[in-house]
Amino acid sequence: MGTPEFSVPVLEGLIDNNYEIKAVVTQPDKKVGRKQKIAKSPAKIAAEKHNLPVFQPAKLSGSEEMQKLIDMHADLIVTAAYGQFLSTKFLNSVKIAAVNVHGSLLPKYRGGAPIQYSLINGDQETGITIMEMVKKMDAGDIYAQEAIKIEPDDNAGSLFNKLSIVGRDLLLKTLPAIIDGTVKKIPQDPDKVIFSPNITKAQEKITSEMTATQANNMIRALNPDPGAYMMIQGKRFKIWKAEVADDHTDLVAGSVVAKKGRFALSFAEGTVLNLLEVQPSGKKRMDIKNFLNGQGNKFTSGEEIVDK
Structure with a gap:
């Protein structure tokens, strides 16, 4: 069975x-x-x-x-x-x-x-x-x-x-x-x-109130199904792979941390998460390099982009 x-x-x-x-x-x-x-x-x-x-x-x-x-x-x-x-x-x-x-x-x-x-x-x-x-x-x-x-x-x-x-x-x-x-x-x-009850729809959403470690753990737990997401400027933004960064930040949680070839977001307690594989709404999964060459280049360092 x-x-x-x-x-x-x-x-x-x-x-x-x-x-x-x-x-x-x-x-x-x-x-x-x-x-x-x-x-x-x-x-x-x-x-x-x-x-x-x-x-x-x-x-x-x-x-x-x-x-x-x-x-x-x-x-x-x-x-x-x-x-x-x-x-x-x-x-x-x-x-x-x-x-x-x-x-x-x-x-x-x-x-x-x-x-x-x-x-x-x-x-x-x-x-x-x-x-x-x-x-x-x-x-x-x-x-x-x-x-x-x-x-x-x-x-x-x-x-x-x-x-x-x-x-x-x-x-x-x-x-x-x-x-x-x-x-x-x-x-x-x-x-x-x-x-360990079945994962609910509500658990699929990552919020900036989590620490980077908590967010990364949820991303790993929901890959490959159903996938974890954040709401970024009103649209669902799936994150398939990430890593907790070594650096910390004073930026408000949910902000873009200085890029320099990466796409990182600030989370609770000043923690930072590097996004490695993402899926913007209506798009296919892509590595972060392709994202930065497209939609990702519109975001600026320090900008608060994650919806509450």
């Missing part, structure tokens, strides 16, 4: 290691882009490549599809970023266990956006938890964990890619002990639970 690219290495790993996949469950196809083309999930594309049965209920609980899955009496359910709650009835239908590959070091970051929150909060590390599934969100006992360092240039996309491989390998290493019953489960400490 999975939906985004994160889930694909897990599925492929199970297939490559001769686990029999009875079904792949993923979210329904959805319309994407300006032309609203119908797109299959990465998990569905991978499943079809291997001629596996695919189930895509809009809501799994109470659906005909769920009853068909229950009637399969599978040994295991394996989920990796599926995106829906699983009922107790369904979880209890398997012969051995329902196992989740979760992108954080639980009990830190239960919920739908653990990788993004590790970046938003400026964490030094993140990781994978292989856990037993229960009806309560990400609250089951822990089978295994593995941590990785968050590098300064990591964003959500690079961490998703790294963690999908760590998740695949840790799952394959842990499953035999789950199957033969020798695995030792560790309960989560309820006093250390931190939640």
